[in-house]
Amino acid sequence: MTEKIQTLRDNAAMRWTALLLLALAMFCAYIFMDILSPIKDLMQTHRGWDSSAFGTMQGSETFLNVFVFFLIFAGIILDKMGVRFTAVLSGAVMLVGGLIKYYAIHENFGGSGAELWFNDNLNYIPLFEELGVSPFYRGMPASAKVAGIGFMIFGCGAEMAGITVSRGIVKWFKGRETALAMGSEMALARLGVATCMIFSPYFAKLGETINVSRSVAFGVVLLCIALIMFVVYFFMDKKLDAQTGEAEEKDDPFKISDIGKILSSLGFWLVALLCVLYYSAIFPFQKYAVNMLQCNLTLNPGTGFWASNSVTIVQYVVMLLVAICSFASNFIKTNKAMKYGLMGLAVVALVVYCYMGYMRGTAETIFAVFPLLAVAITPILGNYVDHKGKAASMLMIGSILLVICHLTFAFILPVFKGNAAGGTIVAYVTILVLGASFSLVPAALWPSVPKLVDEKIIGSAYALIFWIQNIGLWLFPLLIGKVLDRTNEGVTDPLALDYKWALIMLACLGIAALLIGLYLKVVDKKKHLGLEEPNIKA
Secondary structure (H helix, E strand, O other): OOOOOOOHHHOHHHHHHHHHHHHHHHHHHHHHHOOOHHHHHHHHHHHOOOHHHHHHHHHHHHHHHHHOOHHHHHHHHHHHHOHHHHHHHHHHHHHHHHHHHHHHHOHHHOOOHHHHHHHHOOOOOOOHHHHOOOOOOOOOOHHHHHHHHHHHHHHHHHHHHHHHHHHHHHHHHOOOOHHHHHHHHHHHHHHHHHHHHHHHHHHHOOOOOOOHHHHHHHHHHHHHHHHHHHHHHHHHHHHHHHHHOOOOOOOOOOOHHHHHHHHOOHHHHHHHHHHHHHHHOOHHHHHHHHHHHHHHOOOOOOOHHHHOOHHHHHHHHHHHHHHHHHHHHOOOOOOHHHHHHHHHHHHHHHHHHHHHHHHHOOHHHHHOOHHHHHHHHHHHHHHHHHHOOOHHHHHHHHHHHHHHHHHHHHHHHHHHOOOHHHHHHHHHHHHHHHHHHHHHHHHHHHHHHHHOOOHHHHHHHHHHHHHHHHHHHHHHHHHHHHHHHHHOOOOOOOOOOOOHHHHHHHHHHHHHHHHHHHHHHHHHHHHOOOOOOOOOOO
16 A cells, blocks of 8 residues: 655655755856856957956855854754745845856956946955955956955855755755765765856857956856746745645754853864864865866867857767766665766766867866865765765865965976877866865765764854865965965966966965874874764664
């Protein structure tokens, strides 16, 4: 006898549809986050943004979250108003920020009254200037200032969306496939990075003339889609509450009194510092990675089919095949033939993708492999931590790989300048290893937090960690830009920059994270925090 379906949540198709709506919204948001990253060189040649202007604008995404504490306010809004209202609000805020950024980068902004006003104003902001954290500086292009304002607003919406999506998944999957749902959402969101790397330059160079605003327009369209996804989710969620007759489930709100309890935990501080150091060496790097490859690789742009627009679509389909097959293989437990068949198909598709990237001769398609290995192995690593433990050891391994990758980019990759095939192979291998590192740390980091603080204040602990992380995500895009300008004085060609010192700085972050990881392991052994123990007890 078939079990009677009582609510939308009891219907597997409906709850996975709810997840798909939330995941697609975050997929679109992740694309917009890095929409200018693959075209840094074009922003310099077509909008006059040097590395400092580019880095300052990119860092502005988290400015309000850090210095106006909007991250905390977002949590309060979610607690007071519930998932569905906050989801739609976050989508609307992201879209408003995206439209402002599009206006700033559009060619009509040049020569407008707005450009003249922003050239003459916002060069000095009291208090922020004295503290050395001003989001603008004298001489910063007006378009970069306005784009920065839009990106700040977008960043508020994106952070709000992130915590809202997590809450929504818990609401729909509590007592069911929660871990699988969260892993699937994260995998799809990370594919947004690869999608951005492939399609942002595609739209900028579409047609006979280069137009960077087309890339941002592509991102704005996706933000419209994200808002639509949230609106549809709103009605699904409302119907669910009507069926259950329950008020929206809410976590305990962030309390000031919680701060003392959290900050008194040495383990919390070590994990928080490791988090900000590690992520500061990854996410800001993404914003410069394509330009770094352009400056260090000998790229031979393809001709004929390899230079056509159609090859972009074909390569993207191959990329999706890699992601889908590798991710799906993790969840096939009994049919080994199918499991290894999918893994083999993923490997073949990955080789095909890399070959296509080499033949196309574009840096953005080379860096787009970054999230693919992460998508493939994140479920494996999460399952290992759940059943075997060793979270502290995995944090250390991830930090070691991070250091090796950045030093490889700094010292080994430039040696292959002039050797197109050799340089491309080194780049692919290093980027894939960096992606593996990107899986190791999050898989071990986030499940460790509940072991360090009381269960009643876990939400507050995560809020503090996210706030600390956002400090690094604001600071390091700006610092990378300043280091590039200081170490490349007189260099006007955006494809001839020396990234060595910027990469050394990022490697130093990895070394610091490794040292903290070592100390965390010692503290874990001394105080029996349980970081090396499995999450699931036999």
